[in-house]
Amino acid sequence: MAAPDLFRRRRGKGSLTIAGGRVIDPQNGIDKKADVVIENGRVARLESGKRLTDKQIEAGRGVLDARGRVVCPGLVDLHVHFREPGREDEETVVTGSMAAVAGGFTTACCMPNTEPAIDRQEVVQFIYYQAEQAYCHVYPIAAITMERKGDLLTEIGELKDRGAVAISDDGSPVPTAAVMRRALMYAKQFDLPVASHCEDPTLAAGGAMHEGYVSTRAGIMGIPALAEELMVAREIELAGETGxxxxxxxxxxxxxxxLIRDGKRRKVHVTAEATPHHFSLTDELIPERFDTNLKVNPPLRTRADVRAVIRGLQDGTIDCIVTDHAPHAPEEKELEFDHAPFGLIGLETALPVAIAELVTTGKLTLPALIELMTSRPARVFALDAGHLSPGAVADVCVFDPEPVYEFEPGRFFSRSQNSPFCGRAVQGRICQTVVEGVVVFDRQR
Ligand SMILES: [Zn+2]
Structure with missing residues (x-):
């Protein structure tokens, strides 16, 4: 959707005081009313005790009025698909970054299943070149194998030197254990995480939704839970063996x-992520709506699975929330359920869906949710982001936690519109997003 007046390009580094809000900075154990003072693109300090009066906030230049709002570190997403290079009709680094900042995200890590894949230095550099025009920080994840074909390893060390923050063949699994084992051994030397799309291709082949009672009744070929679990078990064993x-x-x-909980107990270096759709939607919705925006990989599972994912978020088994933002053109999603591509957009809906599903229901506190979307993901990929310590890059999300509303189809800032969350009550609205002290998104503009 075109509403460019809500967005501002990042030009240099900003100075700004975000005044009067409830500051939640989980990494520093902060949850209090305070002003966030930003100087030259970095957090200078937090000041509490009503340094600015209401009058000064209203009249102040260089002051962002955050009274009644939550002020937290900018959200960090370790898993997005920005489709560039190759499918710029669906999304680009720049349009994806607009969706990101409209959703409160200030850092997005983009997956390498592009055309060509992010499997060599020039493509990593290309992403950074495009990211110069982006509204937030965008970091490339490089491929594990050349062209993501699952056999020849990429030049992992060189890709890291150019700025790849992790490696992954996401969209596809690494089919053989021998290749994954070597990838983990090499990546370890360069301190890079290996992000695995866990799916046994022989078990998943031909499936379009979760295999179970609902798929049988709907007459749609299923993807068994085991297709994921076998690979999760494999990756944990390989990580344990290789370190x-x-x-x-x-x-x-x-x-x-x-399996992940058990791996962590055994001190294996395993981390994990979950998406809002996997902790809020089930396979039962599919025969009700046959909405291809519900077709996603891995598929929406059962209520018991949703409960288990939420428990994993509660007890720290799952380290962070990511969107798996996967834009698709309407002509592709308008196919029959069996033939439509997998994926849905998630950057603009993630926080409001998470508040409605996890905080309003009492499953997580708001600070615990924010931690799962800021400092925790930042730590998984060792990114310098996700907190408001003095000296930190001033990436901030300001949101109103109260409003309950529904997203409307066709009104997303992403170049694609394939969301299953329209017409569903969500809570909380992003007001402003600040990157390096510059207000890059302001819904009130
Ligand atoms: Zn994936």
């Missing part, structure tokens, strides 16, 4: 959660 860091992408089943 490498396996990061499990988009965990969707109860058994996956318990």
């Amino acid at each position: 490498g860091h396996a990061h499990i992408c988009h965990v969707s089943t109860a058994r996956s959660v318990s």
